Amino acid sequence: MKTIKGMPASKGKVKGNIRVILETNNFRDLQAGEILVTNLKPEDITVIKRAKAIITDIGGITSHIAKAARELKTPCIVDTKEATKVLKNGDLVEVNANKGEVKIL
Numbered sequence: 001m002k003t004i005k006g007m008p009a010s011k012g013k014v015k016g017n018i019r020v021i022l023e024t025n026n027f028r029d030l031q032a033g034e035i036l037v038t039n040l041k042p043e044d045i046t047v048i049k050r051a052k053a054i055i056t057d058i059g060g061i062t063s064h065i066a067k068a069a070r071e072l073k074t075p076c077i078v079d080t081k082e083a084t085k086v087l088k089n090g091d092l093v094e095v096n097a098n099k100g101e102v103k104i105l
Contacts, residue, residue: 001103004080004087006055008100009066012075015105016052018091020084035095039084041065048072053095055083055102077102 019034021027027047030036036051039058048054048068052075059065059078069076075097077083083102087093092105 001105002086003104004055004083004102006077006080006083006100006102007061008076008097009059009061009063009078010054010069010074010076011098012053012073013094013096013098014053014075015092015094018087018089018093020087020089022084035093037083037087045072048074053077053097055080055087055095057081057084
């Protein structure tokens, strides 16, 4: 079982399927309840609202996505450095944003 580590940005623990998005115009592909994995900075709050959790390669606890995730009470892990390379669309994962860990199930 592979574990990816990052920085906890908004607490919570959920299981769900991954949607990797590497281009801004593909944010519309995110379905409600999927876990968003990206190396981008989504500015549109509706994208963040659809995500069950958010995992990023970049960012810190004061980044826009981290602040928005906390406001919406959406689990969020930032600065994994490798999530977009390791995780694939449809992967079932457990996101433990309390510890900053993503486990591929």
